[in-house]
Amino acid sequence: MTLAALDLVTLSRLQFGLTAMYHFLFVPLTLGLAVLLAIMETVYVMTGREIWRRMTKFWGALFGINFAMGVATGVTMEFQFGTNWAYYSHYVGDVFGAPLAIEGLMAFFLEATFIGLFFFGWERLSRIGHLVVTWLLALATNLSALWILIANGWMQNPVGATFNPDTMRMEVSDFSALIFNPVAQAKFVHTVSAGYVTGSIFVLAISAFYLLRGRHRDLAVRSATVAASFGLAAALSVVVLGDESGYTTGENQKMKLAAIEAMWKTEPAPASFTLFGLPDAEARETRYEVKVPWMLGLIATRSISKEVPGIEDLVKDVELRIRFGLMAYEALEKIKADRTDPIARAKLEATSGELGYALLLKKIRPDVLNATDEQITQAAWSTVPPVSPxxxxxxxxxxxxxxxxxxFATAFFLASVNRIESSRGFLWIALLALPTPWIAAELGWYVAEVGRQPWVIEGVLPTFLAVSSVSAGNVLLTLVGFVVFYSALAVVDLVLMVKTIRMGPDGLLGPALAPTGAPPLRPAPIAA
Known part of the structure; x- marks a missing residue:
């Protein structure tokens, strides 16, 4: 592998990583706000109170800005599979393309249809009809995320697909296994719940801003109450469903789990969770560990009687898989020479699951069948992701x-006793907490994606083999272009969001009108 090729891989990864993480600034807020809009409009239909209609329309305007930016940044990611990751698209396009295509239909037809009806159907649809549209918009948003996460889950746990030596590609063998992949399902519910948390904190923080400024009290208190209730349920779900993600990781991506734990040696049963420590990759140890007994065993194995393998033992296991992979690679070379060789086909069928591990050697030498023991060990250690980060x-x-x-528990309590408006200390905490769900979400994706390196498809295709045959200079040029373009989009998004929030519902929708003969609005306990 030449230095230029390494630069190409690094730049391609950097470009996709930056665009993906930027795109995901908008996705969780879209997921959360969509459901919150549906909840608010449901209360409006049930009570007939105009304030809930204004709340739905106001938060809907912010949802619309965020949705537009999410679509604009998401399209470029799909094109990158063809521009920067051509061999990846060729090798697994039959598998990866199906859920990606379905997601495209969901995003650009189903979501787009319902979001149009949401904004332009207020005066054209009945209350019930518009409410149905809003709930369908929330459903479509979640279904769009489902298919993306099915595709991503397959990259983490490639089930329902087999290698075809005649086409030299991965092909779908069981579409239901692809859809119901346990890793994909765990990622979906965990990611969606995190989106609900993001939407709830966004509504809570902006409501806190209004209450601190003494503006839009009726809308702010009600919005904060909804956000607190929904957000508490979502936050609890994130923890519970995150536990399920930990279990699927322990079952299917043991190296990722060991790296997350900075666990160099195998942890005997009952395995302890490292609460704190200072990982030292060079010494291959973690200093000053503070452990919680039994917790890792319960998370990763659902038991207290099973050990959790450490990095060193997992590397030894990878060495063995590389050797079996070399057998598959040798059989594949014989099939290329003679398509009818039955012995080679039988040998490949028995060992094809390890073929990807032999491909790790291509980063070290092109003639992998002549790899030395030292090179096999070097390739095995390359499967250890960056531990400390x-x-x-x-x-x-x-x-x-x-x-x-x-x-959220504090917000729920204060809202229940009608003290959220007077608790200025809490309101400041809620406002300052605004960026925290995005930090958590981006860190979560960092752990998920960097944790499976060096694989673009776990155990099947190394990342360095998946890139397109383009120059590093071209990728660098487009990377700079994306940074400039996305920075401009970020400024536009921020300006639009801040302007809309500063305008508030009165500036956006016009001042609220009290019923004829009613006294002027004055501070009072907020009722539904």
Whole structure:
């Protein structure tokens, strides 16, 4: 592997990583706000009170800005599979393309249709009809996320697909296994719940801003109450469903789990969870560990009687899989020479699951069948992702998760006793907490994606083999272009969001009108 090729891989990864993480600034807020809009409009239809209609329309305007930016940044990611990751698209396009195509239909037809009806159907649809549209918009948003996460889940746990030596590609063998992949399902519910938390904190923080400024009291108190209730349920769900993600990781991505734990040696049963420590990759040890007994065993194995393998033992296992992979690679070379060779086909069928591990050697030498023991060991150690960044990213993410529970629980209590408006200290905390769900979400994706390196498809295709045959200079040029363009989009989004929030519902929708003969609005306990 030449230096230029390494630069190409690094730049391609950097470009896709930056665009993906930027795109995901908008996705969780879209997921959360969509459901919150449906809840608010449901209350409007049930009570007939105009304030709930104004709330739905106001938060809907912010939802619309965010949705537009999400679509604009999401389209470029799909094109990158063809521009920067051509071999990846060729090798697994039959598998990856199906859920991606369905997601495209969901996003650009179903979601787009319902969002149009949401904004332009207020005066054209009945109350019930518009409410149905809003709930369908929330459903479509979640279904769009489902298919993306099915595609991503397959990259983490490639089930329902087999390698075809005649086409030299991965092909779908069981579409139902692809859809009901346990990793994909766990990622979906965890990611969607995190989106609900993001939407709830966004509404809570903006409501806190209004209450601190003494503006839009009726809307702010009601919005904060809805956000507190829904957000508390969502935050609790994130923790519970995150536990399920931990279990699927322990079952299917043991190296990722070991790296997250900075666990160099196998942890005997009952395995302990490292609450704190200082990982040292060079010494292959974690210093000053503070452990919680039994917790890792319960998370990763659902038991206290099973050990959890460490990095060193997992590397030895990878060495063995590389050797079996070399057998598959040798059989594949014989099939290329003679398509009818039955012995080679039988040998490949028996060992094809390990073929990807032999491909790791291509980063070291092109003639992998002549690899030495030292090179096999070197390839095996390349499957260890960066330990310290994963260790700390995971713990910051989990710490924020428990902070969200405390925040929403406090907000729920204050709203229940009608004291949220007078608790200015809490309102400041809620306002300052605004960026925290995005920090947690981005760290979560960092752990998920960097944790499976060096694989673009776990155990099947190494990342360095998946890139397109383009120059590093071209990728660098487009990377700079994306940074400039996305920075401009970020400024536009921020300006639009801030302008809409500063205008508030009165500036956006016009001043609220009290019923004829009613006294002027004055501070009073808020009723539904």
């Amino acid at each position: 994963l260790f700390w990213s995971f713990r910051i993410m989990v710490g924020l998760g428990f902070f969200f529970i405390a925040l």
